[in-house]
Amino acid sequence: MTSDVSQRSPGTAAFFTSNEPASGDPIARFPKMDATAVTALVADARAAGEQWSAIGFAQRRRALLAWAGELSRSSRDLTNLIHRENGKPHDDAYMELVIALEHIAWAARNAKRVLSTRRVNAGILMANYRARIQYEPYGVVGVISPWNYPLFAPIAPIASALAAGNAVVLKPSEYATAVARDLVDAFHRANPGLNPGVLSLATGQGETGAALVASGIDKLEFTGSPRTGRIIGKACAETFTPVVMECGGKDALVVAADADVSKAADAAAWGGFSNGGQTCVGVERVYVHQSIATEFIAALTDRLIGAHSGVSGNCTYGPMTLEAQTDIVYRHVDEAVAGGAQTPLGAMERINGRLIDPIILVNADENSPAVQEETFGPTVTVKVVESIEEAIALANGTPFGLGASVFSRENGQPIADMLRCGMVSINSVLAFVSIPALPFGGVGASGNGRIHGAEGLVEFSRTKSISTKYIELPGLNGMLLNRASVTIPALKTLTRGRFSWRRGGIR
Structure with a gap:
């Protein structure tokens, strides 16, 4: 059955259809919003955001937790829709929902603690001042979200932005618009008394995303490819619009000589092939010490015998969501095999x-x-290395730096410390995603800024510093054109007493 969201609005000239990836059957039709329609959404969001910010932390917490409750009650329909629009199995869709709900709850319950005004020490030089830091919402935050995790990927930044007091305009991938519509509708069902502009939906394709970037939003969160990220970054620079970006990864799993081989193989199988490998922090590369390489490769191969892509209830994971991504997988595998890669499970014949x-x-x-490009499909490269130092060098040897994993009984933390990335799981994979208090983000071509956790709440807040003089110190005010004669001598005495005696730096 296809739903129709086809009411023509000002600035809407055409429509697009969201389809099931395997069958191509239509799910729903949506308007392609142009700049006029998007600008109107942002204007509505700005007015709604002022009201939303004013209601305070306690009321926002209540609204966000009600949203989580509504999503939970709608879980059957929602996971079925994720299955239809994204292709992933129902159980994986439910896991995505559970993680998303935990992130909403964490943001709702911790925003006041993280973002409340706090006093800081003014220091001895300014001892007659009180100093404090306060956090204010940006106003309107735009979120451009991807298709691979159609519920969790947008909810994580939305929850933080809303908890911080911002209104949000969500522009989902055109391949995940039906799910996005349902999550926005659930927010308003849970909070019928709120202005609809608090959380609104901009539907369309690339042109709609570009319109959102240029619409006058106060901050943008983008999740997508490095290529699109560079385009958006340049556009945001024109208006000095701050942007936090997550642009994918080529995440490595380092398996040390003292690793539990069985558990490492289980983790590599899950991290590499769940969601059909269409996970930004999924395992795409494995570096395994030569002393256990044969055992590890055999164990990983064994875990994947019988695993398969499909649309039926017994499939391991669903089809590739995008046809273009299938072409990338084909090219990567073809070139790797031509270059001498061994394929214990087979290669080109496994692509249908x-x-x-x-x-x-x-x-x-x-x-x-x-090895060097993000594949975003159900493939994993395994490299046998002679030392952990070689594994670390190779793991750090791509432009990306999103997440990583380490398996080692004794040296997990030292190895993690040497990996160039934003997140590491030790003796597990992807665990940091499911811990709402941990910030999420990368370095290099993987992007900048952080979502999730306290850092994510701060990311969607303007920091304001305030200093208040509460007493005069006669003769010690240096910030005057006509200083007292005792001011500079007193400052010299104070400075010598604090610093001049210090000697013996690094030699």
Whole structure:
């Protein structure tokens, strides 16, 4: 059955259809909003945001938790819609929902603690001042979200932005618009007394996203490819619009000689192939010490025998959501095999259109696209290394730096410390995603800024510093054109007493 969201609005000239990825069957039709329609949404959001900010932390907490409750009560319909629009199995869709709900709850319950005004020490030089830091919402935050996690990916930044007192305009991927519509509708069902502009939906394709960037929003959160991220970054620079970006990864799993091989293989199978490998922090590369490499490769291969892509209830994961992504997988595997990679499960014959069964590429050329570019599909490269130092160097050897994983009984933390990335799981994979208090983000081509956790709440808040003089110190005010004669001598005495005696730096 197809739903129709086709009421023509000002600035709407055309429509697009969201389809099931495997069958191509239509799910719903949505308007392609142009700049006029998006600008109107932002104007409505600005007015609504002033009211939303004014109601305070306690009321926003109540509204966000009510939203989580409504999403939970709608779980059956919502997970079915995720399955239809994204292709992932129902159980994986439910796991996505559970994680999303935890992030809403954390933001709702911790915003006051993190963002309340706090006093800081003014220091001895300004001892007659009180100093405080306060956090204020930006106003209107735009969120451009991807298709691979159609519920969790937008909810995480939205929850933080709303908890901080901002209104939000969500522009989802055109391949995940039906799910986005439902999550926005759930917010308003849970909070019928709120202005609809607190959380609104901008539907469309790339042009709609560009219109949102140029609409006068106060901050943007973007999740997507580095190529699109660069375009958006340049556009935001024109208006000095701050932006937090998550632009994908090529995450590595380092398996040390003292690792639990069985658990490492389980983690590599889950991290590499859940969601069909369409996970920004999924495992795409494995570096395993030569002393356990044969055992690990055999264990990983064993975990994946019988795993398959499909649309039925017994499939391991769903089809590739985008046909273009299938082409990337095909090219990466083809070039890796041509370059000498071994394929214990098979290679090209496992690619059947959007249905791609697991592929392991052993000892692929480190300069090949399969190793250096984000594949975003059900493939994992496995490289046998002679030392952990080699593993670390190779793990750090791509432009990306989003997440990583380490398996080691004794040296997990030292190895994690040497990995260039924003997040690391030790003796697990992807665990940091499910811990709402941990910030999420990367370095290098993986983007900048953070969502989730306290850092995510601060990310969607303007920091304001306030100093208040509460007493005069006669003769010690240096910030005068006509200082007292005792001011500079007193400051010299104070400074010598505090600093001049210090000697013996690093030699």
